Amino acid sequence: MSLIDTPQTLTITRPDDWHLHLRDGAALASVLPHSARQFARAIVMPNLKPPITTTAMAGAYRERILAALPAGMQFEPLMTLYLTDATEPDEIRRAQDSGFVHAVKLYPAGATTNSAAGVTDLARCYKTLEVMQQVGMPLLVHGEVTDQDIDLFDREAVFIERVMRPLRRDMPALKIVFEHITTRDAAQYVAEAEGPIAATITAHHLLYNRNEMFKGGIRPHFYCLPVLKREEHRLALMTAATSGDERFFLGTDSAPHAVGAKETACGCAGCYTALHAMEMYCEAFERAGALDKLEGFASFHGADFYELPRNQTTVTLKRETWTLPQTVPLGDATLAPLNAGEQINWKLL
Numbered sequence: 470m471s472l473i474d475t476p477q478t479l480t481i482t483r484p485d486d487w488h489l490h491l492r493d494g495a496a497l498a499s500v501l502p503h504s505a506r507q508f509a510r511a512i513v514m515p516n517l518k519p520p521i522t523t524t525a526m527a528g529a530y531r532e533r534i535l536a537a538l539p540a541g542m543q544f545e546p547l548m549t550l551y552l553t554d555a556t557e558p559d560e561i562r563r564a565q566d567s568g569f570v571h572a573v574k575l576y577p578a579g580a581t582t583n584s585a586a587g588v589t590d591l592a593r594c595y596k597t598l599e600v601m602q603q604v605g606m607p608l609l610v611h612g613e614v615t616d617q618d619i620d621l622f623d624r625e626a627v628f629i630e631r632v633m634r635p636l637r638r639d640m641p642a643l644k645i646v647f648e649h650i651t652t653r654d655a656a657q658y659v660a661e662a663e664g665p666i667a668a669t670i671t672a673h674h675l676l677y678n679r680n681e682m683f684k685g686g687i688r689p690h691f692y693c694l695p696v697l698k699r700e701e702h703r704l705a706l707m708t709a710a711t712s713g714d715e716r717f718f719l720g721t722d723s724a725p726h727a728v729g730a731k732e733t734a735c736g737c738a739g740c741y742t743a744l745h746a747m748e749m750y751c752e753a754f755e756r757a758g759a760l761d762k763l764e765g766f767a768s769f770h771g772a773d774f775y776e777l778p779r780n781q782t783t784v785t786l787k788r789e790t791w792t793l794p795q796t797v798p799l800g801d802a803t804l805a806p807l808n809a810g811e812q813i814n815w816k817l818l
């Protein structure tokens with residue numbers, strides 16, 4: 470592409486974030502405006518302490534999110550329930566009837582941040598999953614096995630064989646989103662599988678491979694789960710995201726942790742990208758020469774999968790270099806956006 474062909478601005482239908490951590494309380498108030506500036510709607514993860522396990526809790530959390538939204542901003546939180554061994558089929562019916570719960574999240578117990586209350590054995594959830602299949606409630610999956618004998622970098626690929634394939638064989642009509650995929654194995658599985666399955670892809674997994682965590686020293690802000698993988702996997706994610714295949718859509722997995730909880734002997738998993746998510750995706754799609762595919766990925770495919778209307782307004786991104794802040798507030802603490810202090814070449818207007 471010659472310089473003259475390089476677009477200086479990109480206007481697309483307003484995007485949505487199909488995988489987001491907003492936390493609660495003072496942290497929620499700090500991070501919510503960032504996401505609301507970038508996205509019209511977001512699927513809000515339920516891994517709070519205690520987790521959002523009931524429709525009533527999801528309704529109260531939704532009210533807290535709306536109360537924390539600065540005046541004049543438009544943002545629709547799409548709520549989720551946290552699946553446990555004890556989630557009753559009736560809870561799914563209540564969730565479906567609520568109109569504000571849009572999915573149920575599977576965290577294998579111990580897989581990631583605040584997953585201790587997660588599912589120990591999916592077989593215990595089959596009656597509940599059957600109701601989800603029946604009413605069309607999507608299951609969102611953190612797809613990693615927790616077996617300590619399995620190498621950390623292999624946990625997603627092993628999950629496909631041990632959990633995803635058997636589950637989909639037993640419940641072929643259950644809508645599933647394979648969240649934040651990080652491997653060629655997962656991208657290939659989702660692209661080829663039959664039935665209602667899709668995947669979200671983060672901006673950081675499109676832009677970085679695992680070397681980024683160790684460039685010149687250990688870089689805890691690049692540590693997230695599932696962990697960054699080899700370059701061949703990043704390339705497969707780029708191919709999937711920019712392919713135009715409607716099974717792949719945007720989910721930032723922006724996951725705020727205070728600087729002190731990241732820069733420590735046992736740092737938390739999660740990258741904070743809500744501040745500059747669309748700029749990061751723009752950069753990734755531009756590198757692939759696929760800016761024309763960004764709108765489908767960011768603004769259409771997710772809405773279509775969740776059977777929600779596409780947004781009617783637009784946003785514009787401009788080619789303009791700006792510098793990310795070193796930190797932003799997180800309640801009384803501070804939060805470092807991914808790439809803090811560095812330059813980025815697109816700007817959401």
Ligand SMILES: NC(=O)N[C@@H](CC(=O)O)C(=O)O
Pocket residue numbers: 490516581582611692693694695722724725738739740
């Ligand atoms: N992605 C992460 O590394 N962390 C997420 C949890 C999750 O999405 O697995 C968090 O809540 O901090």
Ligand SMILES: [Zn+2]
Pocket residue numbers: 581611648649694695
């Ligand atoms: Zn996860």
Ligand SMILES: [Zn+2]
Pocket residue numbers: 488489490514722724
């Ligand atoms: Zn997440």
